[in-house]
Amino acid sequence: MSDDQAAAMGRLKDKAPQAAELLRQLANANRLLILCHIAAEERSVGQLEADLGIKQPALSQQLAELRQYGLVKTRRQSRSIYYSIADDRAQAVMGMLYEIFCGDGEAIAARAQHPAGASVRTADASARPRGDAAQFARVTPVARR
Template sequence: MKADDAISALAALANEHRLVVFRLLVQAGPEGRAAGAIAEMLDMPASSLSFHLAHLTRAGLIVQRRESRSLIYSADFVAMNGLVGFLTENCCGGASCAPATQSAQKKRKAS
């Protein structure tokens, strides 16, 4: 993944509503969800949802398909894994990061 693509994806996810929509689609798996079902589940007006879905689509994080009269949205798992890979490709200079991660989690819990 190129840095510009990662920046676009992270910018799209840096909005509370888009993050919730994306996480819902990740939970739905490859089958995805109809736009109407997403709006209902999130109690979001259709016009607002349409705006957020378009933003996530432009960022390459979700895909849209038509089934009969419904628009079905699903997470693009290849893009999602590419973003995670981009963020972690140089993690800890090749050394194991697990102990440091566990220490950071313990510190946050103690705070």
């Protein structure tokens, strides 16, 4: 194992408990729904209850857990409390989950086919086809440092 690989393994071991806790928080369907719903924009408790169909006591319990772990933040406006995502890691995971489960799947398939460290470049805007014509990308390996 090279020094770089050993250092990466050390970072992985240090961060594994944090990753496991984040995944534990996301493993509850109601918390996942809440985070998905507030990933796009902040919502009040009343909006969350109406939109998600989660009754207020259960909603409050899940929001308290998300707050305790620092995944959501609150903002008070008059008598309403608004929730939004507070953790960039959770925001990134929610984006990826949305892409996988709610998106069209093309971006995930493209990512799976391109190796890590490769960049996808498209032709400049003036050369792009118009209308519904297919657009192709050139995959170029990125030099590793």
